[in-house]
Amino acid sequence: xxxxxxxxxxxxxxxxxxxxxxxxxxxxxxxxxxxxxxxxxxxxxxxxxxxxxxxxxxxxxxxxxxxxxxxxxxxxxxxxxxxxxxxxxxxxxxxxxxxxxxxxxxxxxxxxxxxxxxxxxxxxxxxxxxxxxxxxxxxxxxxxxxxxxxxxxxxx
Amino acid sequence: xxxxxxxxxxxxxxxxxxxxxxxxxxxxxxxxxxxxxxxxxxxxxxxxxxxxxxxxxxxxxxxxxxxxxxxxxxxxxxxxxxxxxxxxxxxxxxxxxxxxxxxxxxxxxxxxxx
Numbered sequence: 001x002x003x004x005x006x007x008x009x010x011x012x013x014x015x016x017x018x019x020x021x022x023x024x025x026x027x028x029x030x031x032x033x034x035x036x037x038x039x040x041x042x043x044x045x046x047x048x049x050x051x052x053x054x055x056x057x058x059x060x061x062x063x064x065x066x067x068x069x070x071x072x073x074x075x076x077x078x079x080x081x082x083x084x085x086x087x088x089x090x091x092x093x094x095x096x097x098x099x100x101x102x103x104x105x106x107x108x109x110x111x112x113x114x115x116x117x118x119x120x121x122x123x124x125x126x127x128x129x130x131x132x133x134x135x136x137x138x139x140x141x142x143x144x145x146x147x148x149x150x151x152x153x154x155x156x
Numbered sequence: 157x158x159x160x161x162x163x164x165x166x167x168x169x170x171x172x173x174x175x176x177x178x179x180x181x182x183x184x185x186x187x188x189x190x191x192x193x194x195x196x197x198x199x200x201x202x203x204x205x206x207x208x209x210x211x212x213x214x215x216x217x218x219x220x221x222x223x224x225x226x227x228x229x230x231x232x233x234x235x236x237x238x239x240x241x242x243x244x245x246x247x248x249x250x251x252x253x254x255x256x257x258x259x260x261x262x263x264x265x266x267x268x269x270x
Contacts, residue, residue: 017222075202078194079175082182090256091191114236117197120190122243122253132243132253134194 003052007041008034010052053104059154066150071116074141078117078134090136098127099148105155112147165213172206179203188254189246193239200235204228 011034019026041047049055081088096113098106110121110129118138123130133139175198182195208228215221247253 014226017219017226020219071201075175075198078182078198079178082178082185082195082198085185086187089186089191091188091253092255093253110240111233111236114197114240115201115232117194117201120193120197120243121240122190122247130247132190132193134191 002054003047003049004038004042006052006054007047008038011037049102050104055156056104056154059156063150063154067112067115070147074116074118074138077137081135089134092133092136092139093122093130094133094139094143095128095130096142096145096148098129099152100127100155102155105151108154109148109151112151113142161213165210168206168210168213172203172208172210175199175206176203189251190243190253193243197235197239200231200239204231204235 012030015030015034016022019030041051098109100106100109106124106127106129110124113119113121113129113131116138118134119142120132121129122132131139131142133142179195179197179199182198183192186192186195205228208224212221212224215224
């Protein structure tokens with residue numbers, strides 16, 4: 001029930017933002033289409049903790065702030081490598097362990113690795129992510145395991 | 157006040173453009189597919205992020221602001237997913253990443269395509 005409420009609120013807000021027309025007829029269409037999508041999701045059986053991760057609501061904003069800071073720092077480092085040329089990069093491939101309990105936690109971790117320039121997750125088996133890193137610095141950053149710990153904390 | 161906002165937003169737009177340009181240069185400069193992904197992610201993250209932030213300041217309070225935020229959110233999510241899908245597909249089809257050993261830097265080994 002909680003998930004259905006959250007999903008319909010999200011869909012309505014999405015509609016309201018994208019529409020900009022608030023006449024009764026258009027608002028009626030909003031209700032109809034929201035109900036239709038809700039019914040479809042119900043039929044597809046995807047209304048659960050994975051599609052609407054409500055359990056992350058309060059823990060993820062702090063993680064986002066930290067992640068944005070990391071992304072900015074990594075961007076500057078990679079931009080420096082670009083202008084310094086080929087000699088400044090030392091690509092490496094290595095596995096890192098994802099210690100998250102849930103699938104969604106692992107996905108957040110793998111996606112965060114890819115979002116940060118300098119590291120890309122190229123393969124994922126069970127709880128081991130294969131990472132391609134551009135420089136030894138970006139590899140060392142990831143291997144320190146801070147991101148892993150923070151995602152674990154987001155999971156709660 | 158308007159002038160200050162204009163200056164701030166232009167700073168964001170110009171820095172964003174610089175990162176987009178850097179991403180493009182990196183795409184041409186880096187030696188193999190996997191390192192080029194890193195360059196492309198420059199354009200994806202700070203490039204797009206800073207330009208959209210600049211546009212948000214230009215737009216001011218209104219319906220355009222949340223729309224720009226949604227574009228930012230979707231480009232972050234879609235960009236990472238696409239990068240991962242491409243990298244995984246390349247790995248699965250046999251493209252070996254070019255790896256430089258610390259002892260013998262610049263080994264000159266070309267990535268093999270099969």
